[in-house]
Amino acid sequence: MNQTLVQKLTRTKPVDNTVETAHTNSNGLHRSIGLFPLTMIGVGATIGTGIFFTMVEAVPKAGPSVILSFLFAAITAGLTALCYAELSFRIPASGSSYSFAYATVGEFLAFIMAACLLLEYGLAASATAIGWSDYLNNFLNNAFGWHIPEVLRSPMIVSGPKGMELHLGHINLPPVMLVCLCCLLLIRGTKESATTNAIMVMIKLAILVFFVVIAFAGFDINNFHPFFSPDNGVHITGMTGVTAAAATVFFSFIGLDTVATAGEEVRDPKRNVPIGILSALGIVTLFYLLVAVAAMGAQPAYKFAGQEAGLAVILQNVTGKTWPALVLAAGAVISVFSVTLVTIYGQTRILYAISKDGLISPSFRKVNPRTASPVHNTLIVCMVVGLVAGFVDATFLWDMVSMGTLTAFIVVSLAVPVMRKKENGKGTKGFRVPFGPYVVPGLSIVACLYLMFGLSMTTYTIFIIWMSAAVLTYFLYGMRNSRLNHAK
Numbered sequence: 504m505n506q507t508l509v510q511k512l513t514r515t516k517p518v519d520n521t522v523e524t525a526h527t528n529s530n531g532l533h534r535s536i537g538l539f540p541l542t543m544i545g546v547g548a549t550i551g552t553g554i555f556f557t558m559v560e561a562v563p564k565a566g567p568s569v570i571l572s573f574l575f576a577a578i579t580a581g582l583t584a585l586c587y588a589e590l591s592f593r594i595p596a597s598g599s600s601y602s603f604a605y606a607t608v609g610e611f612l613a614f615i616m617a618a619c620l621l622l623e624y625g626l627a628a629s630a631t632a633i634g635w636s637d638y639l640n641n642f643l644n645n646a647f648g649w650h651i652p653e654v655l656r657s658p659m660i661v662s663g664p665k666g667m668e669l670h671l672g673h674i675n676l677p678p679v680m681l682v683c684l685c686c687l688l689l690i691r692g693t694k695e696s697a698t699t700n701a702i703m704v705m706i707k708l709a710i711l712v713f714f715v716v717i718a719f720a721g722f723d724i725n726n727f728h729p730f731f732s733p734d735n736g737v738h739i740t741g742m743t744g745v746t747a748a749a750a751t752v753f754f755s756f757i758g759l760d761t762v763a764t765a766g767e768e769v770r771d772p773k774r775n776v777p778i779g780i781l782s783a784l785g786i787v788t789l790f791y792l793l794v795a796v797a798a799m800g801a802q803p804a805y806k807f808a809g810q811e812a813g814l815a816v817i818l819q820n821v822t823g824k825t826w827p828a829l830v831l832a833a834g835a836v837i838s839v840f841s842v843t844l845v846t847i848y849g850q851t852r853i854l855y856a857i858s859k860d861g862l863i864s865p866s867f868r869k870v871n872p873r874t875a876s877p878v879h880n881t882l883i884v885c886m887v888v889g890l891v892a893g894f895v896d897a898t899f900l901w902d903m904v905s906m907g908t909l910t911a912f913i914v915v916s917l918a919v920p921v922m923r924k925k926e927n928g929k930g931t932k933g934f935r936v937p938f939g940p941y942v943v944p945g946l947s948i949v950a951c952l953y954l955m956f957g958l959s960m961t962t963y964t965i966f967i968i969w970m971s972a973a974v975l976t977y978f979l980y981g982m983r984n985s986r987l988n989h990a991k
């Protein structure tokens with residue numbers, strides 16, 4: 504039966520089919536991830552990014568009130584996490600918010616959502632790999648007294664005083680090497696990657712506890728005065744600065760979405776995915792607030808601007824010794840590996856889900872029968888992530904990741920009442936957001952929109968260009984090749 508254009512744009516993938524496919528695709532991905540490694544995937548994708556790197560970007564905007572920025576971002580993420588938990592219970596498939604959107608609000612919006620997720624994960628992986636380079640250089644300097652040559656640890660495209668600058672002949676080589684290592688691990692198989700990630704996350708948590716204990720030894724309450732940034736030269740003051748900083752750090756809650764992308768490889772996903780999402784959020788929020796308070800108490804806000812390997816430098820200044828900085832830099836080198844690893848993992852699984860639905864090339868859904876991993880998919884993703892990490896300044900990336908994350912969270916929140924309406928009271932029993940289908944999702948949407956207002960016009964411009972390319976791709980390829988064209 505021929506479908507009208509509107510019918511094609513709004514056609515949905517039946518929930519039962521989504522769940523059935525997730526369980527019976529014997530030639531696809533395997534269910535090899537339990538609750539603990541799943542939770543560690545969420546923690547690994549989250550802790551590290553906002554604390555190790557974005558303090559340098561966020562503190563100059565908000566001053567000591569950056570603590571409120573992390574708290575507000577956590578509340579927003581918590582509201583959305585409840586929505587994720589309900590949807591992941593009913594749609595335990597790869598693709599996360601893409602799969603949720605496809606089952607509720609229709610194919611076109613699902614494809615747009617997929618484009619947001621690809622932007623979010625790809626740039627997040629590149630940005631964290633770039634930040635990893637700073638801690639590697641700090642470790643090498645403290646351990647061996649040797650710096651990586653500037654030409655080999657600085658990108659070609661940078662943000663200068665007058666805008667974008669080109670430094671020909673420069674490449675940030677360490678992030679490229681990190682992405683290559685992640686690629687090798689991911690193509691070996693998901694179970695091995697998840698286990699390695701869990702070990703690295705435990706090391707990361709231990710390192711952050713180490714930082715908090717030492718940083719509190721140099722705690723000075725005067726560093727919190729004035730609490731709100733009075734004027735940082737760009738007219739971001741008071742709550743405006745808090746909002747701008749919250750928008751910047753919000754991408755660090757990407758880990759919640761990463762847990763949901765693993766839905767097709769999780770054992771007992773209807774139980775483990777909701778628990779994994781909420782557990783990861785609790786762990787992340789606790790550590791973010793502890794480290795933010797300790798860092799702000801140990802160092803005046805003005806020193807954060809442009810500071811490389813900031814947490815390591817704080818420890819060195821507090822103790823007057825290099826060994827604490829050496830320990831933290833070594834821990835960051837290991838633990839930030841896990842952030843890059845799981846964000847690349849999330850990107851490949853989203854591409855896998857989109858390809859399985861016929862909306863992009865079938866090469867992205869080919870799974871190696873020996874390792875049960877999408878090898879071609881992983882190689883392509885790592886190539887793109889490595890190029891961005893090697894040649895682009897991280898300053899261009901942070902806010903773009905936040906934009907993609909916030910957009911994804913809005914669609915997930917919209918999907919909850921749509922799913923409830925489709926079920927008409929006959930849905931499977933299980934986790935549901937409290938206070939009905941409208942209160943929590945509505946608050947989540949409002950909070951996400953509020954954070955979006957803190958992003959720059961440059962971010963909106965690039966986002967519109969990216970979305971335009973996605974719309975063009977859908978109408979030229981996706982709509983024609985969708986598997987739903989052949990559905991009876």
